[in-house]
Amino acid sequence: MDYKKAGVDIEAGYQSVELMKKHIASTMRNEVLTDIGGFSGAFSMEAFKKMEQPTLVSGTDGVGTKLKIAFEMDKHDTVGVDCVAMCVNDIACAGGEPLFFLDYIACGKNEPKKIATIVSGVAEGCRQSGAALIGGETAEMPGFYSIDEYDLAGFAVGVVDRKDMITGSSVKKGDVLVGIASSGIHSNGYSLVRRVFRMKKEALEQTYESLGGKSLGEILLTPTIIYVKALRSVKEGGVTIKGCSHITGGGFYENIPRMLPEGVRAQIQTDSYEIPPVFAMLSKDGDIAQDVMYHTYNMGIGMMLAVEASDADKTVTLINQAGQKAYIVGEIIDGEKGVTLL
DSSP, X not given: OOTTTXXXXXXXXXXXHHHHHHXXXXXXXXXXXXXXXXXXXXXXXXXXXXXXXXXXXXXXXXXXXXXXXXXXXXXXXXXXXHXXXXXXXXXXXXXXXXXXXXXXXXXXXXXXXXXXXXXXXXXXXXXXXXXXXXXXXXXXXXXXXXXXXXXXXXXXXXXXXXXXXXOSTTOOXXXXXXXXXXXXXXXXXXHHHHHHSOOSHXXXXXXXXXXXXXXXXHHHTOOOOOOHHHHHHHHHTTOOOOEEEEOOTTHHHHHGGGXXXXXXXXXXXXXXXXXXXXXXXXXXXXXXXXXXXXXXXXXXXXXXXEEOGGGHHHHHHHHHHTTOOEEEEEEEEESSSSEEEO
């Protein structure tokens, strides 16, 4: 008896590392001090000494049951982007610059080409956010996961000068809400998605005119948008982001109040922006009430910003110039902390 007969192939692990090295190399920053293969990743903070109060911000998350669709479609090159996005968007939401990222893949059987494909998506997310992929772990766990399934999670660290942190404390009546468009469902609410839609490959491969001629599976696997560069463009354009909310699980009702101080309320005009058609399809096929949809999903807005009214148009322009789509979607009013949808 040996480890391989017990279900763990160490040689496959070595091969996975070799296959993913080129993807990892594409994410490197000058501050990275270690090579892949060591016991830890080292990152120099020397460049950030010029900040008055350099402050580390961090985020950790996974992809969740969206992975089930990747398994069924046998498509594994986008979920890594989701994993990075869920972490670095939270960092950017606090005003931080993502510095580095580490991933964790747990699988029933280490298939080197599949693992390398997953990591290629992680590397793509790191490139989009400017974070270096400085380490990670692939754990082969036979008997815990089935041989064709895996879990994917990650952890990111960023930095911000404390004076530039986005806390929401200065949000006040009259401020304007600017929403940045999502690419669709992103990475939350998939347990409900999987109850509504049939999760068989033939159903997922069916195309729909209402979805722009794309297949349902393609739409559901569309990766989460990474908003790091868009938020940076707003800051570099001279606009102060007073409040910022990453719209993830819990939708509008849970996430937007997290950027609000007591005594003010977000009032949002739901017809002020384009809602991706997958949400209407999900609501209709699942007989899901609109209130539940806004309690569960991003409904087409992946990031919500609060800015001074005088900065609203400029903010939209800066975000659009950065390659994302932005809308003025509402305002801050007096009232109990929460959200009103009109």
